Amino acid sequence: xxxxxxxSPLPHRSNHNDKPPSVxxxxxxxxxxxxxxxxxxxxxxxxxxxxxxxxxxxxxLIEQKKSVTSVSFGEEGWNRLDNKFSGKxxxxxxxxxxxxxxxxxxxxxxTKYTLVCCVKGQLIEVNENxxxxxxxxxxxxxGEGYLAVILPGLKWFEHEMKQLKSEEDYQNELEKRLHNS
Amino acid sequence: MIDKMDMFSLFTRSxxxxxxxxxxxxxxxxxxxxxLRNLGELNPASYKLSIEELENMLLPAESxxxxxxxxxxxxxxxxxxxxxxxxxxxxxxxxxxxxGFQFSDYQCxxxxxxxxxxxxxxxxxxxxxxxxxxxxxxxDKLASVKDVWKWSCGFKLAxxxxxxxxxxxxxxxxxxxxxxxxxxxxxxxxDYLPDVFKKRKQRKFGFETFxxxxxxxxxxxxxxxxxxxxxxxxxxxxxVECTCDISCSHEAVFIAGRYLKFSRELxxxxxxxxxxxxxxxxxxxxxxxPIIQMFKPTDHKLSSSGREDVDVRxxxxxRPFIVELVNPHCVQFSLEDLAALQKxxxxxxxxxxxxxxxxxxxxxxxxxxxxxIDKTKTYTALCWCDRQLTExxxxxxxxxxxxxxxxxxxxxxxxxxxxxxxERSIHSLSIKSLLPNNRFTLELTTQAGTYVKEFVxxxxxxxxxxxxxxxxxxxxxxxxxxxxxxxxxxPLVEPIESGTLKIENGQDNCLNSIETRKDNCxxxxxxxxICLNENETVTKSCKEEG
Ligand SMILES: [Zn+2]
Numbered sequence: 001x002x003x004x005x006x007x008s009p010l011p012h013r014s015n016h017n018d019k020p021p022s023v024x025x026x027x028x029x030x031x032x033x034x035x036x037x038x039x040x041x042x043x044x045x046x047x048x049x050x051x052x053x054x055x056x057x058x059x060x061l062i063e064q065k066k067s068v069t070s071v072s073f074g075e076e077g078w079n080r081l082d083n084k085f086s087g088k089x090x091x092x093x094x095x096x097x098x099x100x101x102x103x104x105x106x107x108x109x110x111t112k113y114t115l116v117c118c119v120k121g122q123l124i125e126v127n128e129n130x131x132x133x134x135x136x137x138x139x140x141x142x143g144e145g146y147l148a149v150i151l152p153g154l155k156w157f158e159h160e161m162k163q164l165k166s167e168e169d170y171q172n173e174l175e176k177r178l179h180n181s
Numbered sequence: 182m183i184d185k186m187d188m189f190s191l192f193t194r195s196x197x198x199x200x201x202x203x204x205x206x207x208x209x210x211x212x213x214x215x216x217l218r219n220l221g222e223l224n225p226a227s228y229k230l231s232i233e234e235l236e237n238m239l240l241p242a243e244s245x246x247x248x249x250x251x252x253x254x255x256x257x258x259x260x261x262x263x264x265x266x267x268x269x270x271x272x273x274x275x276x277x278x279x280x281g282f283q284f285s286d287y288q289c290x291x292x293x294x295x296x297x298x299x300x301x302x303x304x305x306x307x308x309x310x311x312x313x314x315x316x317x318x319x320x321d322k323l324a325s326v327k328d329v330w331k332w333s334c335g336f337k338l339a340x341x342x343x344x345x346x347x348x349x350x351x352x353x354x355x356x357x358x359x360x361x362x363x364x365x366x367x368x369x370x371x372d373y374l375p376d377v378f379k380k381r382k383q384r385k386f387g388f389e390t391f392x393x394x395x396x397x398x399x400x401x402x403x404x405x406x407x408x409x410x411x412x413x414x415x416x417x418x419x420x421v422e423c424t425c426d427i428s429c430s431h432e433a434v435f436i437a438g439r440y441l442k443f444s445r446e447l448x449x450x451x452x453x454x455x456x457x458x459x460x461x462x463x464x465x466x467x468x469x470x471p472i473i474q475m476f477k478p479t480d481h482k483l484s485s486s487g488r489e490d491v492d493v494r495x496x497x498x499x500r501p502f503i504v505e506l507v508n509p510h511c512v513q514f515s516l517e518d519l520a521a522l523q524k525x526x527x528x529x530x531x532x533x534x535x536x537x538x539x540x541x542x543x544x545x546x547x548x549x550x551x552x553x554i555d556k557t558k559t560y561t562a563l564c565w566c567d568r569q570l571t572e573x574x575x576x577x578x579x580x581x582x583x584x585x586x587x588x589x590x591x592x593x594x595x596x597x598x599x600x601x602x603x604e605r606s607i608h609s610l611s612i613k614s615l616l617p618n619n620r621f622t623l624e625l626t627t628q629a630g631t632y633v634k635e636f637v638x639x640x641x642x643x644x645x646x647x648x649x650x651x652x653x654x655x656x657x658x659x660x661x662x663x664x665x666x667x668x669x670x671x672p673l674v675e676p677i678e679s680g681t682l683k684i685e686n687g688q689d690n691c692l693n694s695i696e697t698r699k700d701n702c703x704x705x706x707x708x709x710x711i712c713l714n715e716n717e718t719v720t721k722s723c724k725e726e727g
Contacts, residue, residue, distance in 0.1 A: 018618055018619070019565070019567070019619075020565050020657055020659050022657065023638050027593065046592055046593060046596075048592075048593060048595070048596040048597075050592050050593075050595050050596055052592065052641060085600070086599065087599050088597055088598060088599055090599075090600065124595060124600050125589070125600060127641075129642060136642075140642075143641055143642065144639070144641060146641045146642075149592065149595065151595070151596060
């Protein structure tokens with residue numbers, strides 16, 4: 001057996017912070033869709049344009065720590081599970097508008113919420129785990145409880161991003177709501 | 182003269198008949214080599230005789246060539262006349278010298294005007310009509326212009342070049358003969374077979390109506406009498422001469438080796454977006470630059486057994502790679518030269534080191550591709566968990582074997598890869614050490630194509646199971662090193678100072694002791710896509726994770 005000729009000259013990068021920056025902090029930008037009923041949503045945008053659509057912390061679902069009994073990706077007139085496509089270009093994927101419904105959430109208290117796409121683009125996937133484990137939506141809203149992945153078209157990307165709120169604008173909006181209530 | 186004639190093996194049945202055929206062929210303007218080949222001579226040695234010697238044997242004194250009476254021959258368009266003379270061979274010599282190729286033997290290729298096919302057949306029909314029985318059934322038994330050129334000039338050119346002439350050689354001298362009237366002479370085929378030829382007058386065929394293949398087929402399908410109606414039998418003396426382009430090329434040379442990468446800020450291929458460089462340098466450039474300087478190819482391409490992300494180090498024995506050198510001008514190097522080359526590469530940068538550098542055959546390059554499919558890889562990952570791990574956690578993790586993952590295409594590559602859920606295996610997994618601040622090192626061996634970073638942080642639960650799920654606590658990956666790409670190729674090369682450089686063969690080396698497999702990121706082609714796709718804006722972090 002021949003040993004490697006080279007010794008590893010570098011030690012592992014040492015980072016002594018207690019908590020390293022998270023996946024979201026490292027690779028995603030947070031943008032928000034706010035709503036006068038406070039049914040806010042969060043869009044995590046990867047630098048490659050891929051958008052992960054989530055529920056924002058200010059949404060009544062999270063704010064009031066609701067108990068979710070079901071998440072449905074299809075209702076009368078729309079079905080996000082019926083989305084077959086192929087290849088790198090994702091040909092055949094549903095093209096959805098920012099206001100298009102994504103899923104309907106039913107809670108144990110009888111309330112229902114419709115969550116929307118937030119960005120115009122191709123629907124790449126919906127989080128089917130939410131059907132089996134709807135509570136993920138509340139427990140890990142910005143992780144395993146994500147709603148869907150959408151790929152906005154290159155042409156509309158800038159436009160779609162502009163119509164969402166930045167983190168700063170979102171926080172200001174929350175401040176305003178506090179004062180108003 | 183009669184004695185000498187005995188060395189030939191001809192269709193003709195008597196010396197008189199030979200003289201008769203020769204006379205007729207001479208009358209229609211044929212050169213002496215075309216006369217000999219149309220007499221049926223197939224012995225290469227016969228064509229080494231000079232034009233004068235052949236004429237002395239076959240033609241009466243008054244009809245021998247003088248400086249004034251040479252027209253291009255209707256049988257070879259002058260290719261076996263002017264283009265066999267020393268003056269032309271010297272032109273080849275100058276071209277080869279100018280291009281600066283290094284070679285020990287050579288082959289030559291001739292591309293002939295397409296209408297020569299028509300002319301050859303017309304010549305045969307003429308002989309068949311004149312000499313009947315002697316030529317019947319002999320159409321395919323004539324030496325071609327191409328072969329006769331090589332038989333006449335191959336060895337002569339070898340002397341001029343100081344090289345050996347071979348039927349097959351890595352170094353090729355290509356002579357492309359252009360004949361202005363070629364299309365005109367084939368034009369009758371447009372009317373005869375409009376379906377075949379008229380539709381070719383389109384851009385997609387490059388307006389090339391007549392090709393060697395379609396003319397050959399059309400002419401051999403035509404009856405003799407039909408062809409006689411359409412074209413002149415015998416063929417006419419050309420009114421224009423051929424011209425010849427000479428070009429040289431050397432077959433690709435493949436250099437294999439393994440590379441190690443010690444930087445977390447180095448991409449494998451030049452990282453360009455919209456033509457702008459995002460990061461200085463690349464593994465490819467650091468390795469290839471010294472190789473190119475030595476072999477002087479016109480083009481080159483690095484392929485490797487998978488690739489690591491920009492921020493991932495490649496340690497251990499390194500990653501097998503091949504550099505294909507297209508049309509190298511310099512190729513004659515010893516094992517010591519290669520050892521010196523390896524040293525030169527390793528002096529370029531501390532970030533990239535190569536080993537086991539060697540020349541391999543084209544056939545062997547398949548071993549790299551085959552290895553791609555079933556290789557395993559061993560990694561060390563520096564991870565973080567949001568709680569302090571215990572000995573029980575270590576025990577739990579280390580007890581896991583053969584974990585089957587359902588891995589959705591990671592978000593970071595989803596924009597340019599098909600969306601799918603792929604089944605991948607983690608063959609082994611163990612926590613090597615527990616470190617302060619909730620950090621730990623994880624060693625794992627995975628199947629080809631497993632995305633390791635996603636296995637650790639879970640990618641929004643899109644890789645399942647994942648480390649976070651196994652430990653029931655959020656996990657993340659801080660740093661990743663590839664410890665081994667378990668491909669048993671290329672052979673290890675024992676490092677030498679000078680003198681003997683030994684390549685081990687059939688060894689049962691350390692590669693086998695570790696389990697094997699594919700990259701946690703993207704393959705070569707996709708890398709190109711990132712680098713070259715100008716319409717797409719890809720920014721840094723999409724390449725960042727592993
Ligand atoms: Zn000739």
